[in-house]
Amino acid sequence: MTLARTRALAPAALAALAILPWVLARHQLSILVDLLIFGLFAMSLDLIMGYTGMVSFGHAAYFGLGAYGSALVLIHFEPPIPVALLAGALLAGVVAAPVGWFSTRATGIYFAMLTLAFAQLLYTVAYKWRDLTGGSDGIAGVPKTTLFWGGPSLAERRTFYYLVAVIVVLSLLACRALVRSPFGRALQAIRENEHRFVSLGRDSRPFKLVVFVIAAAFAGLAGALFAPFRGFASPEVMFWVLSGQGLMMVITGGIGTLVGPLIGAMVFLLVQEILSSYTEHWMIFTGAVFVLIVIFLPGGVVGAARRWFEARA
Amino acid sequence: MAFVAEQLLNALALAALLFLVSAGLSLVFGILRVVNFAHGVFYMLGAYLAFTAVTVSGQFWLSLLLVPPVVGIVGALLEASTLRFIYRRPPIYQLLLTFGLALILEESVHVLYGPTAKGVDPPALLQGSVQVLGAAYPRYRLFLVVLGVAVGVAVWLFLTRTRAGLVVRAVAQNSEMADCLGADVPRVRTLVFGAACALAGLGGAAAAPMTTAYLGMGVGVIVDAFVVVVIGGLGSFGGSMAGSLIVGAAQTWGAFYLPETAMVIMYAVMGGILIFRPWGLFGQEE
Numbered sequence: 308m309t310l311a312r313t314r315a316l317a318p319a320a321l322a323a324l325a326i327l328p329w330v331l332a333r334h335q336l337s338i339l340v341d342l343l344i345f346g347l348f349a350m351s352l353d354l355i356m357g358y359t360g361m362v363s364f365g366h367a368a369y370f371g372l373g374a375y376g377s378a379l380v381l382i383h384f385e386p387p388i389p390v391a392l393l394a395g396a397l398l399a400g401v402v403a404a405p406v407g408w409f410s411t412r413a414t415g416i417y418f419a420m421l422t423l424a425f426a427q428l429l430y431t432v433a434y435k436w437r438d439l440t441g442g443s444d445g446i447a448g449v450p451k452t453t454l455f456w457g458g459p460s461l462a463e464r465r466t467f468y469y470l471v472a473v474i475v476v477l478s479l480l481a482c483r484a485l486v487r488s489p490f491g492r493a494l495q496a497i498r499e500n501e502h503r504f505v506s507l508g509r510d511s512r513p514f515k516l517v518v519f520v521i522a523a524a525f526a527g528l529a530g531a532l533f534a535p536f537r538g539f540a541s542p543e544v545m546f547w548v549l550s551g552q553g554l555m556m557v558i559t560g561g562i563g564t565l566v567g568p569l570i571g572a573m574v575f576l577l578v579q580e581i582l583s584s585y586t587e588h589w590m591i592f593t594g595a596v597f598v599l600i601v602i603f604l605p606g607g608v609v610g611a612a613r614r615w616f617e618a619r620a
Numbered sequence: 621m622a623f624v625a626e627q628l629l630n631a632l633a634l635a636a637l638l639f640l641v642s643a644g645l646s647l648v649f650g651i652l653r654v655v656n657f658a659h660g661v662f663y664m665l666g667a668y669l670a671f672t673a674v675t676v677s678g679q680f681w682l683s684l685l686l687v688p689p690v691v692g693i694v695g696a697l698l699e700a701s702t703l704r705f706i707y708r709r710p711p712i713y714q715l716l717l718t719f720g721l722a723l724i725l726e727e728s729v730h731v732l733y734g735p736t737a738k739g740v741d742p743p744a745l746l747q748g749s750v751q752v753l754g755a756a757y758p759r760y761r762l763f764l765v766v767l768g769v770a771v772g773v774a775v776w777l778f779l780t781r782t783r784a785g786l787v788v789r790a791v792a793q794n795s796e797m798a799d800c801l802g803a804d805v806p807r808v809r810t811l812v813f814g815a816a817c818a819l820a821g822l823g824g825a826a827a828a829p830m831t832t833a834y835l836g837m838g839v840g841v842i843v844d845a846f847v848v849v850v851i852g853g854l855g856s857f858g859g860s861m862a863g864s865l866i867v868g869a870a871q872t873w874g875a876f877y878l879p880e881t882a883m884v885i886m887y888a889v890m891g892g893i894l895i896f897r898p899w900g901l902f903g904q905e906e
Contacts, residue, residue, distance in 0.1 A: 362712045409891055413898045416655050416711060420850045421894065424887050427843055431883045547843070551657075551719050558716055588731050594723030601717045602705055 324472050328465045338580060340468050342573040343475045344532050349556035349568035350482060351525030356554070357563030358486050359518050360498035361411075364419045365426025366553050368406075369399040369523035371433060371545030373530025375440060378449045378540035387455045388470065392531045399527025400520050402429070407519035411512050414501070423547060430545040445541025449534045461535070471532055475569075478525055482565050485521070494518055555597050561609030570608055622755035627872055629752065633761035633830075635868030636768025640823030641841050642848040642860040643775060644816030650792040650855035651812045654703065654714040658722040660842025661729075662817040666691050666824025667833035668729055671738040680743040680829075687825040688818040695817025700810050707809075722838070730835055737834035746829075760829055767826055771819070772861060779857060788812060792855065844871075847890050853903020862901055866893075 328336055348370050355361045373395035380386060380394040410421040433440045440446065451461040454470065461467045485491050496504045497511045504511050534540045543549075552575065560571020578596060582589035604611055645659045666687050673683030698721055706713050741747075742760045749756040779785040790798040791808045799805045823841075824833070831837065848867050852859025870889045874882035893901065 356712070362715070409894065413894065416649070416715075416854060417850060417894075417899065419655070419715070420846045423843065424847055424850070424890060428884060428887045435881075547839070554712075554716055554719070558713075588727050590723050590727035591731070594720045594727065597720035598702055598717055598724070601713055601720065602702065605709060605713065 321476070324476070328468050333464065336464060336468055338576075340471050340536055342576055343471050344529050344536065345556065345576060346569035346572040347475045347478055347529040347532070348526050349553055349560065349572040350479065350565055351522045351529065352553045353557050353563065353565055353568040354482060354486070354522040354525070355518055356557055357565075357568075358491065358498060359494040359515060360501075361414075361515060361519070362419045362554070363410075363422040363519075363522075363550070364547065364554070365406075365422035365424070365429075365550050366522070366526055367547065367549035368426035368429040368545050369403055369526035370530040370533070370549065370553075371540070371542070372399040372402055372429065372523075373527030374534040374540040374544050375433065375446070375530075376527065377531035378446045378534040379439070381449050381452060381535055382446060385450060385452055387453050387458060388451070388461055388535060389455070391452075391535065392474070392528060395531025395534070396524045396527040399530065400524035403520045403523030404516070407516045407523075411515040411519065423550070426545065426547060426550060430542055430547075433545050434542045440540075440542070443542060445539050445543075446534075447539045449538050449540065451535045451538075467536065471536070474528070474532065478528065479565060479569065482525070486565065490514070490517075557607075558605075559597070559600055559607050561607030564607075564609045567607050567609035574608060622753055625753040626755045626757060627876065629757055629761060629765065631865075631869045631872040632768075633764040633868075634872060635864040636764045637823055637827050638841075638844055638848050638867055639768050639861060639864035640771060640826070641820050642845040642852070642864055643772070643857065644819040645842075645845050646849045646852070646855055646857065646860040647819075648813055648816045649849070650857075651788060651795075652699075652703070652707070652714075652809050653711060654707075654718065655711070655854075656813075656816070657715060657718040657842065658698075658725060659718075659816070659820055660838035660840070660845065661722045661725040662691050662695055662820040662838070663824040663827070663841050664729060664833070664835070664838035665694065665725065666821030667740075667828040667831075667837060668733055668738065668824075669821070670825035670828045671733075671740050671833045674740050680741070684822070684825050688822040691821025691824075692814040692818030696810050696814030699813040703813070704806065704810070726835065726838065733833075735835065737832040738828075739832045740828040742829040764826060764830070768864075771822070775819075776857065844886075847886055850900055851890050851893050853897075853900030855904075856900070856902035859900055859902035 327339060331339060348366070352363065352366045355363055376398035377391035377395035380391045406422070406425045410418055410425065413421055434442060436442075451467060453460050454466075459466060461470060486494070493504070493509070493514050497514060501511050530544065533544065556572040556575045557568040558571070559575050560569065561567025579589060579593055582592050586592070600607070606613070641659065641663050645656060648654055648656050648659070669687045669690060670683045673686055674680055677683065702717060702721065703714060706717060746760045746763050749758045750762065751757075752762075779789060787798070787803050787808060790801070791803060791805055795805050824837075844867060848863035849860055850863075851866055852861070852863030866889060867886055870886045871882055874885035878885065897903070
């Protein structure tokens with residue numbers, strides 16, 4: 308897609324986001340909120356996967372930490388939502404720091420395996436620490452509270468939708484600014500050729516650690532939105548299946564594009580939603596579709612769209 | 621003394637199962653440079669097929685003989701029909717492809733066998749227990765130890781003492797050079813992938829009498845197997861042996877002394893080893 312076309316698409320997408328809650332039915336709107344939340348999750352994964360070349364197989368752990376952080380804060384103190392969002396993102400970032408410190412010692416597949424192992428560890432903690440997390444039952448009844456002290460209630464579904472939409476759009480802009488900054492350029496240099504980056508006199512590990520923490524914080528933010536939206540946090544959201552689905556969303560949409568994973572999450576979840584209304588064994592078809600995408604559409608939806616536009620231009 | 625012997629044997633039995641899975645995982649990585657996420661599902665497939673074979677024929681030994689080749693053929697066919705086309709891509713694509721395959725296979729087993737676990741009876745010869753250093757120990761677990769050692773020795777002999785094993789090692793070391801020297805690399809890849817799946821299937825068939833065949837057993841074992849190969853070093857046969865013993869020991873003793881945190885111990889051990897050797901005990905820097 309050329310730059311001009313992208314610029315033309317952005318206002319259209321924003322307008323659609325603004326109008327949709329007045330068009331969609333209640334059930335459809337809640338699906339859209341889901342799509343946006345998981346889109347944010349996939350986008351955060353793209354920061355490390357697409358821009359730095361570090362494939363994390365444990366990204367769901369930070370989504371889950373964000374969900375637990377925000378759920379606990381909301382249940383016990385009932386502060387305005389932004390406080391809970393901050394708490395969730397912060398918790399995810401703080402836990403990601405030591406994990407990242409260990410994991411970035413390794414590269415490639417070893418990095419993936421290490422992040423998977425740490426995620427399973429965090430999952431086990433969430434599962435076993437019954438006093439704090441409620442074990443396998445999780446934490447239910449997370450309130451939606453308000454936008455600020457004495458501010459409007461977020462229990463109304465459209466208000467909550469707009470909160471999610473604004474946060475996702477702002478996060479997209481922040482991530483875009485990040486990958487276009489000198490810091491982001493350094494990340495892409497590491498992705499392209501880490502040996503060369505190091506031999507040019509820079510240490511790559513601090514960069515990898517910082518972006519790992521940032522990505523975890525954004526995943527935590529998505530999780531922190533998820534908990535009040537669904538009203539619960541459970542170990543399920545930390546499970547490796549979600550980590551794997553995150554990778555699938557990124558690939559489906561287009562790795563290293565930020566917008567792609569957002570779209571990929573939507574495509575992925577919509578396909579799942581549609582398939583699951585026809586058959587309870589939708590996983591077979593999701594798996595098959597995904598295998599086909601990996602083989603035939605390596606650039607994902609965005610890559611395919613780009614090629615299509617370029618061919619016509 | 622009896623207690624120590626019992627714990628030691630438990631650790632060895634667990635290590636034997638882990639070894640059957642992780643050896644294939646490591647072998648596939650060495651030859652194909654693919655981390656096969658679907659590997660655990662082949663383990664599960666082995667367990668379910670063993671259930672079918674034992675139910676139909678009533679012969680445990682026959683099922684142990686028949687199941688591995690069947691699982692191996694399924695694996696080889698999948699490799700030749702999907703993975704083969706994307707070896708030139710960055711490794712993440714292959715990992716994700718096998719993730720998709722894992723979903724398909726897991727759900728297919730669900731469709732075919734339903735959601736309930738399937739028990740398999742061990743053969744009469746292996747039922748009951750024997751006296752080991754004053755402790756009554758289940759025969760079946762001893763059999764697992766023997767099986768693990770036998771397979772380990774067989775694979776090691778194959779890799780180091782036969783011509784085919786030599787070709788496999790050559791492809792692992794430098795596939796382009798092996799190709800130039802006349803090795804049929806695509807065929808080696810397919811065969812190794814199939815053989816690794818057969819090993820996982822054997823592990824599953826052997827595990828079924830102890831753990832039953834259940835959905836999700838593949839994922840459980842693949843995560844443990846990842847820890848094993850990360851500890852031992854991906855692509856190293858000796859590494860997966862050492863890693864299996866370490867993880868088997870960590871889980872067995874952890875489950876006894878610190879039942880709440882048995883999982884944590886396994887990861888703590890892995891973290892500790894990786895601080896000193898980021899590529900595992902026997903692994904080589906990428």
